[in-house]
Amino acid sequence: MTILVTGATGTIGSAVVDELLRAGHRVRALTRNAAAADLPDQVEVVEGDLTEPRSVEVALRGVTALHLLSATGDDHVPLATGPRLVELARQAGVRRVTVLTTGADGPVEQAVRASDLEWTILLPIDVMANALGWAESVRTGGVVREPYGGRLTASVDIADFAAVVATVLVDGGHAGKSYRVTGPEALTPADKVRAIGAAVGRELDFVELTDEQARELWRAEGWPEEGIDFMLTMWATVPPTVGVVTSVVKEVTGRSPRTFAEWAGEHARLFA
Ligand SMILES: NC(=O)c1ccc[n+]([C@@H]2O[C@H](COP(=O)([O-])OP(=O)(O)OC[C@H]3O[C@@H](n4cnc5c(N)ncnc54)[C@H](OP(=O)(O)O)[C@@H]3O)[C@@H](O)[C@H]2O)c1
Numbered sequence: 001m002t003i004l005v006t007g008a009t010g011t012i013g014s015a016v017v018d019e020l021l022r023a024g025h026r027v028r029a030l031t032r033n034a035a036a037a038d039l040p041d042q043v044e045v046v047e048g049d050l051t052e053p054r055s056v057e058v059a060l061r062g063v064t065a066l067h068l069l070s071a072t073g074d075d076h077v078p079l080a081t082g083p084r085l086v087e088l089a090r091q092a093g094v095r096r097v098t099v100l101t102t103g104a105d106g107p108v109e110q111a112v113r114a115s116d117l118e119w120t121i122l123l124p125i126d127v128m129a130n131a132l133g134w135a136e137s138v139r140t141g142g143v144v145r146e147p148y149g150g151r152l153t154a155s156v157d158i159a160d161f162a163a164v165v166a167t168v169l170v171d172g173g174h175a176g177k178s179y180r181v182t183g184p185e186a187l188t189p190a191d192k193v194r195a196i197g198a199a200v201g202r203e204l205d206f207v208e209l210t211d212e213q214a215r216e217l218w219r220a221e222g223w224p225e226e227g228i229d230f231m232l233t234m235w236a237t238v239p240p241t242v243g244v245v246t247s248v249v250k251e252v253t254g255r256s257p258r259t260f261a262e263w264a265g266e267h268a269r270l271f272a
Contacts, residue, residue, distance in 0.1 A: 003169055004063040004094075006030045006050060009037045011129050012100060015162035016067055017043060023166060030059050053084040060092035065169040070101045070108035074227035078106025086111035096172060098122055098165050118175035120168045125182050125242045126155040128263040131192055138271045142204050144193045145217055148235040149208035151189070152243030154182035157258040160249045167252050179248045183257045186243040192260055199264035200272045211236075 007013035008029030028044040031037040048056035096118040112119035190206040197204040249257035
């Protein structure tokens with residue numbers, strides 16, 4: 001069984017690769033730039049670009065299970081190439097596919113649902129690792145500045161999300177399902193900052209920003225304009241379900257999802 005992981009060099013995909021390797025599976029990774037891909041030696045790295053389906057044909061050869069992104073770029077644009085990618089996967093002999101969705105019902109999601117593949121659509125509401133974006137500000141000033149401070153998110157540890165992906169791809173039994181994959185609790189950014197403070201042994205401040213203040217700060221940090229627009233629009237329009245905890249991690253993997261406090265403890269050195 002060769003499993004192709006797209007997004008394998010990214011935050012979430014690299015955790016999927018690690019989880020599959022730990023379980024002893026043969027992993028192939030798709031990247032647009034093999035020379036820059038920093039992946040474990042056991043991984044077969046193949047170049048391809050999901051926006052150009054023909055470039056992915058080589059990577060799909062001999063693959064039976066596929067972890068597929070549904071969107072790319074700083075503004076998380078849905079992949080318009082979804083139907084072609086799904087068709088090429090079918091032709092190559094792929095039987096099982098996990099789709100990493102952003103929650104949008106885009107071309108990839110629609111194409112897998114219309115196919116005869118064993119598809120499972122997985123939405124990580126928000127991953128705890130996104131809090132690493134606060135590390136520098138915590139280290140240098142003991143403060144986190146963010147807009148939408150009242151938002152509650154049931155963030156999931158990428159290791160738990162990756163374990164769900166790996167279980168679904170390898171064991172099957174989840175065909176035709178769409179899962180929201182969350183951690184065990186819904187927290188505000190201020191709750192998370194408190195947990196990081198406890199992990200590093202310091203009291204940290206949380207400052208809520210307006211949209212304009214956030215835009216200025218993120219520009220100064222070098223964020224691309226489309227990434228800023230994406231984040232502000234997302235947090236302004238996000239449905240309350242982002243704060244609803246699900247039991248998917250436990251049901252699929254059999255283990256309880258990690259809390260944010262545990263995640264913060266494991267990553268404390270990055271904030272100290
Ligand atoms: N972070 C979250 O909380 C969250 C929540 C829900 C959904 N998502 C979705 O999950 C996906 C991955 O998130 P992440 O945080 O792991 O992102 P990330 O760290 O920024 O990594 C992005 C990955 O996408 C790959 N990629 C980008 N454009 C590509 C293209 N045209 N063809 C092939 N590969 C391409 C990159 O590979 P190379 O650069 O090596 O080619 C890289 O591996 C994103 O699509 C995001 O929308 C994220």
